[in-house]
Amino acid sequence: MSAGIHTRPDEGRVGAAPAGASPNPDLIGQSHRRSQAYGITAQAEPDFSSPSRGVLNDALDENRFLFQHAAPVMETLYDQIVNTHSMVLLTSARGMVLHSLGDTDFLEKASRVALTPGMDWSEQTKGTNAIGTALTEEEALTVHGNQHYLNANKFLTCSAAPIFDPYGQVIGALDVTGDHRSFHQHTLALVRMSAQMIENHMFADIFPKAIRIHFHTRSEFLGTLVEGIAVFSPEGRFISANRSGQFQIGLPFAALKAHTFSSLFGIPISALFELFSGAMPNPKQLVLHNGVSVWCRVKVKTAHPWSATRPDAPQGQQAFTAETGQGVAAHAPAKPPVKKMQLSSLQYLDTGDPQVSSVIHKLRMVSGKDIPVMILGETGTGKDLLAQAIHGDSDRSGQPFVSVNCASIPETLIESELFGYEEGAFTGARKKGAIGKILQAHGGTLFLDEIGDMPKHLQARLLRVLQERRVSPLGAGKEVDVDVAVVCATHKNIKDMIARGDFREDLYYRLNGLVVRLPALRERTDFELVVRKILKALCENGEQIGISPEVMNIFKRYHWPGNFRQLHNLMRTAVVMVGCQGVIELSHLPDDFLEELEHGLPNPIPSRLMGSIGPAQPLPDEPNTAPMPEPAAPEGSRLEDVALNAMAQMLRLHKGNVSAAAKALGVSRNTIYRKKDLLPPDVL
């Protein structure tokens, strides 16, 4: 520490630093040399003059974010060291004390002021001391006894750790200072952990639209102080990582800035949505770029666009989250009723594709006739949304719509989930029993999603319920009448399953009153209108966002394996990237999508589009049903050329600066370097 605290007469001899006092003895030597160079003399009288209130207030204002997050941690830290005649101090990055807690009794009256807010403990003014030296070296350390530069401070023992903000900058220091006789070798570890805790709290509070991944090589360390945290933008660009995160990834902050989620965690960021879907997803294992396997949890702030993409996302809660430890998901009240979306009416879904129109026509014909509906279609084609629309347009719409995803419930739980159970029905059963999903849907609609994943032994039980319209909860010994409309969906070929003996034929015929198939997105003739509708829905806060003809053309030719879900997610990201006003261009699309484009798509891209990024196509007030003018398309053009052309343009615009061009395009620099040989020589 500094500011010069007088050595007490009986403290003339202070021992050398005890073992473990400082991690690196060289640091002290270097700091002494710096102190000398600052012109400080060891015998200098301490300076107790405090700055004006205005200066302190300005510093507090400037460090409000740090203070807010540090104050509660300081309380906890102080609880641990209480009765050790020590104090806990928080300083700014310049070493000014912002806040202090603790017992100053161990100090003489005059010295106490040195530990009050406003005092300066920077190395430049006070020579070697834990706060000033930790801030200079950006390393946690203890300065003990006569390791202090000023004689006046040699009766102290101080342990300090720098605090880094989520952008990797040192914004302050946390320090425990006490009488040198109270030295405890664990103090430094405590201070270091507390600083880390402050940093983690700051992480949790910042980056409103970011995706936060929490990871550790051992799953039991998730949710603890030592977990790694890394933050990425919705399109996968690295934003920040805490110190444990940097350590586990094996790269310092500065190097991480050039990375993306996929370059570090090996999968595209869009794949996270699938990986962590469900109400309370378990930690999943991913392999880092350095081959280290880590357990991960993911959090997205409520404001994140993905949180609203899932129809089952409870309003105001995180749809794509697994709070570390016992977080929101674990404490969430029983799932609130499904939010009825604007999209969930049959009329809204009828956007002109003849296959879809025919499906909707048939569904209207059977509405209210107690005919079970089976929806077939690839993943993400809107089966769930259609089921909601069937319910929403039926005379049961005022009653519950209960969705059960047979693929996401563990086989052992599916029986109790569906049929419910009585108190004490099995080990682990809740005290008062639980009402099953079938009974929850009483009066309304039961949507059995992924029915192909229903375990065989439960198929018979489900069949009985559907035939007899009665349920018997586990352990109840009695049956309860139930009235539900049944809609089910699958992307599997149930007939094949029946042939293999994996699905009961009698259940199939009970469920397939009306079978409808939703076309894949790539097959739809109303693709462009659908894109514009989604865009309009995404701009519900009044953003004026259009889509460039080039992007629309690429979209039309892409094969969309994830169908609507993929399109929706991609457009949400693009809308976020564009901001409040503008046009979605190639550069607004996520890295992994662009990289996929680089590998070429089956359909040719008109060469006219390769020459320039086309003029903005503003979003019309009402969906524009007129097809976009199709430019003449010479055969043989490849999508890769579009990407190359965009790279060349950006490089020209940025005068050959690869980093700037990569940033503008939303791709990594390596993506451009990999194409170096294919780019015109004048651009690089």
Ligand SMILES: Nc1ncnc2c1ncn2[C@@H]1O[C@H](COP(=O)(O)OP(=O)(O)OP(=O)(O)O)[C@@H](O)[C@H]1O
């Ligand atoms: N016609 C549509 N217009 C706009 N968005 C749609 C449409 N259909 C589906 N979506 C959106 O696409 C996403 C996936 O839809 P949904 O969950 O209904 O698909 P699914 O076929 O049930 O998928 P899975 O088989 O994987 O369960 C949702 O975000 C939904 O809002």
